Amino acid sequence: MPHAAYIFDAVRTPRGKGKPDGSLHEVKPVRLVADLLTALQTRYDLDTAMVSDVVLGCGQALGEQGGAIGKAAALMAGWDDSVAGCQVDRFCGSGLETVNSAATRIMSGMEDLIVAGGVESMSRIPMGSGGGALFFDSELMTKAGSVSQGVSADLIATIGGYTREDVDAFALGSQLKAAEAQANGYFDKSLVPVRDAVGQTILSHDEFVKPKTTMEGLGALKPSFAKMGAMGMDAVCLAKYPEVASIDHVHTAGNSSGVVDGASAVLIGSEAAAKNLNLTPRGRIVSMALVSTEPTIMLTGPAPAVTKLLGRTGLSVDDIDLFEVNEAFASVVLRFRDELNVPEEKINVNGGAIALGHPIGATGGMLVGTVLDELERRKLKRGVCVLCIGGGMGIATLIERI
Numbered sequence: 044m045p046h047a048a049y050i051f052d053a054v055r056t057p058r059g060k061g062k063p064d065g066s067l068h069e070v071k072p073v074r075l076v077a078d079l080l081t082a083l084q085t086r087y088d089l090d091t092a093m094v095s096d097v098v099l100g101c102g103q104a105l106g107e108q109g110g111a112i113g114k115a116a117a118l119m120a121g122w123d124d125s126v127a128g129c130q131v132d133r134f135c136g137s138g139l140e141t142v143n144s145a146a147t148r149i150m151s152g153m154e155d156l157i158v159a160g161g162v163e164s165m166s167r168i169p170m171g172s173g174g175g176a177l178f179f180d181s182e183l184m185t186k187a188g189s190v191s192q193g194v195s196a197d198l199i200a201t202i203g204g205y206t207r208e209d210v211d212a213f214a215l216g217s218q219l220k221a222a223e224a225q226a227n228g229y230f231d232k233s234l235v236p237v238r239d240a241v242g243q244t245i246l247s248h249d250e251f252v253k254p255k256t257t258m259e260g261l262g263a264l265k266p267s268f269a270k271m272g273a274m275g276m277d278a279v280c281l282a283k284y285p286e287v288a289s290i291d292h293v294h295t296a297g298n299s300s301g302v303v304d305g306a307s308a309v310l311i312g313s314e315a316a317a318k319n320l321n322l323t324p325r326g327r328i329v330s331m332a333l334v335s336t337e338p339t340i341m342l343t344g345p346a347p348a349v350t351k352l353l354g355r356t357g358l359s360v361d362d363i364d365l366f367e368v369n370e371a372f373a374s375v376v377l378r379f380r381d382e383l384n385v386p387e388e389k390i391n392v393n394g395g396a397i398a399l400g401h402p403i404g405a406t407g408g409m410l411v412g413t414v415l416d417e418l419e420r421r422k423l424k425r426g427v428c429v430l431c432i433g434g435g436m437g438i439a440t441l442i443e444r445i
Contacts, residue, residue, distance in 0.1 A: 048146035049317060049324035050442065051310040052086065053412030054079050054235050058249045058400040061165030061302035066246040068166040068304065070237055072101075072108045075306035076162050077119035082235045083158070083310055084120070092123035093320060095154045098145055100137025100161030101130045102403030103173040108164060116162075132173075132404075135371060136430045136438040137161050138307055139407025143440055145311045146328040155316040160307040160408035170302070170403065177434050188283050188339035190276040192433060193268035193299065195341040196372035197292045198280045202340075203378050207293040210373035211261040214298035214397045217370060221394025222254035229393055229420065233412035251301045251400040264295035283339045298373040303400025307408030326415045329425075329441040330356050336435040342375045344437020345429045346382040352427065352439045360385055363441075364423035367410040369430040370395035379429070392417060406430065411442065418444040 056075050059067030067075070076099060084091060097113035104112070114128025133140040138161035145157040176183045183189070200210060224230060225248060236247035269292040272280075277290045310322075317324055332352035336343050345368055353359060366389050368376045380390060393413065396406065407430060414426035429439040 045150040046152050046313050048149040048328040049312055049314070050326040050328065050411065050415060051312060051322045051324060052083060053233055053307070053309040053408065053415055054082055055233050055307040055405070055409045055412055056237050056305045057234055057246045058251055058303040058305040058402060059246050060250055061304050061400065063166055065166050065304060066250055067164070067237060070245065072162045072164040072167065072306070073112055073115050073119050075164065075237065076112065076116035076308065078237065079235055079306055079308040080116060080120035080122060080158065083308060087320070087322060090320065092125050093316065094122065094126050094156050094158060097126060097128040097158045098141040099130050100141045100404035100407060101132060102134055102137055102163055103168045103170065104130050104132050105173050106168055108162065108168050112162065133436070133438070134433040135369065135401070135403055136407060136432040136436060137404040139410065139428060139430055139438050139440055142309055142311065142328070142407060142411055143331040143438070146331065149311055149313050156312040159309045159311055161404035162306040163402035163404045164304045165302050165402060166304050188279050190279050190339060191268060191271045192341060192371070193294055194272050194276040194280065194290070195339065196294050196299070196374050197268055197272070197290050198284065198340050199342060199378050200293045200374040201287055201291045202284065203374060203381065205293065205374050205377050209377065210293050210298040211258055213373040213377060214261055215256055215258055217391065217394045217397040218253055218256040220392065221252045221398035224393035225249060225252055229416065232416050249399050251303050252398050261295070261297040264297045266292040267295050267299065268292055280339060294372050294374070298397060300371050300396035301400035303402050305400070305402035305405045305409070307405045307412065309408050309411050324445045325419070326445055327443045329443050331440045334437045336437065338435040341433065341435050342371060342431040343378060344431045344435060345375065345379045345439070348437035348439040349383060349427060349429050352441055356441060363425050363427050364389065365392060365414055365417055365426040366390045367414045367426065367428045368395070369401065369406055369410065370397040371401065371431050373397065375431050411440070414442060415444065
């Protein structure tokens, strides 16, 4: 029998606007993570020598975000020299990949206590800085039929019949739910304010949320990916999907995930760690799944990943109380909802990345904290976190509240 993998806590920074005028632009990525580690240590009077590894997701692992930033963050936080660290890149799924990897190591009995999570300073290391064959090698892109994720999202909308009004309405709902959750303090349990060297608060709330969003304002935004489509990407999509007459470019900055800075940290461990360190589990990681799908449409991985996850556990959609589906683009979540017939009231009940932002490597860890907090608040049992990933991949994790 595998060992149980418990979640003792999940913390995160606020999400700061991922531009030079964003509040977190002045803060180094390693500092964003180190302060979360310090918060975990302080909350539980944690003997850091008991932590075997700090595993961080990072979508652009270069420059000040590169070089095994998990180890760098442990050193910056003053943790015991015995604590190892690394970084993981599975694009948008990086943060959840670290959680799943840590849980697997705990379940195997090889480790007792690991910090998982991620970091992305999109204002300091812009998206795409890391290069990579999948999005920059013309030979591979031609062979795989690789296009921009935004064009893929528009392809999903076109095939699914999701209109501009549909995706804007979804985006409005995300903004309104996030604004309400923020106003009511639903995020506060996991939030660790970012402070400067003298202790003054730099940011204590998610600054990307736009509570005054309207359908009229969203409707006035121009499509973000039509030019990319016209430069040849639409032709790639139409060659792969000849049943589509043309691509309807419906996604804009208003109904796509926000560019933000942020970090997450999830403390995961065994029953032995709970006893030895007097830690009380908040949740249990039950199972996980990883899939890959067709690379041109690219962002359809969430439903197959959850289907695989539920198949492994013998559960159905009806057995899951809450779904946190990363809002990379509105059409991604709409397709997930319709493909699995998930009731809307179970999906992203406090908004998602369209309103809050998507700090690529950190998002998976953030979703774990969000769903666990909400399961506790509503006294529910099971939640699933799931993300689409570049190249056609999808990743999912099932969590039970204790």
